[in-house]
Amino acid sequence: MKKITLSISIIIILALIIVVLEHNKSKAEQTIAKQTFKLQAIPVTVTTAQIQDLSSELSLMGTIMAGSDVNIVSEAGGRIVRLYAKSGDYKSAGSLIAEIDSELRRASLQNAQAGYDKAKSDVQRMETMFKDGVVNAMQMDQARYGYQAAEAQLLMAKRQVRDTRVTSPISGIINTKMVDQGATVGMNAVIANIVDISTLKVKVNVSEKDAFTLKPGDKVSVSTDIYPGIIFQGSVMSIAPKADEAHTYPVEISMKNSKTHPLKAGMFGRVSFSTIEKTQALIIPRRALMGSIKEPKVFIVHNNRAELRPVQTGSDAGTMLEIVSGINPGDLIVTNGQNNLRSGTKVTIINKQRK
Secondary structure (H helix, E strand, O other): OHHHHHHHHHHHHHHHHHHHHHHHHHHHHHHHHHHHHHHOOEEEEEEEOEEEEOOOOEEEEEEEEEEEEEEEEEOOOEEEEEEOOOOOOEEOOOOEEEEEOOHHHHHHHHHHHHHHHHHHHHHHHHHHHHHOOOOOHHHHHHHHHHHHHHHHHHHHHHHHHHOOEEEOOOOEEEEEEOOOOOOEEOOOEEEEEEEEEEEEEEEEEEOHHHHOOOOOOOEEEEEOOOOOOOEEEEEEEEEOOOOOOOOOEEEEEEEEOOOOOOOOOOOEEEEEEOOOOOOEEEEEEHHHOEOOOOOOEEEEEEOOEEEEEEOEEEEEEOOEEEEEEOOOOOOEEEEEOHHHOOOOOEEEEEEEEOO
16 A cells, blocks of 8 residues: 555656646746847848839730631521531631521412412502592502511511521631531521631730720730740720729730631730830839738838838739838838748848849
């Protein structure tokens, strides 16, 4: 029994020693950390915020699209008896793409033609008889109404027969064929898709500031990775009057396709706007930015201590960034070492960079 009591006492004493040692260690570490924070100066690299000219050229990536992209739609339902198109075929506007079974519609057309001819003869006879006083005005009006109704029926019958011939609305290349010969389709069924890439459109999204410096007709240059060094010329066709969810404005560029270096719809193209006027702006290196894009911040050095400042950013200028508010010209901006800082940290400037 005495041995058990002695063992328990030893264990308790050891536990107390361990607790005291851990407490002293933690207290010592906190003391060292506080002293380090107060006394140690973090080395940083800085640059001076300056007013500079923003580049007069804006370059954005966009998507190249066909000048016209149209679905060829059947206005009549029925069985396709002949199909005159396959993927890759070039078709001029008005070319016949498909024929739909028209036997019953042609029979209706013959019936409508006969009714029209009879009504026309009836009204001609009625006019002669009306002049001779054989029929009255009411009978004459009824004959004219019958003629007008027959004329409308004939017009509808002709349209129904004509709708069985599906034609191309534009000149272009058949991109996709949706049906095969012999298939039965309904009204407004898509027979094929045709695209015209003789002219192309490039869609890009520009910032609010840049949207107000552009205007329709401005000349642009377009380049692609497919043809390195080849520049295509285009012009601004339209600028959206309303921003999208990202608060950017869609801009549409129009350009001619090249025969020697043909482009296809769906490719990426880099659009360079050279008509944007130069502006003076407060510029800092992009690498100085801290925090998220929505809440950007930078460290400045004041009286050898770091101060964290929220800023509002503007346009990009390559590796540089426009700052709209938050700092002033001449402020020392930390560009390297800011990850080790917090507001109030003592710093030592080891290198002052030039932009």
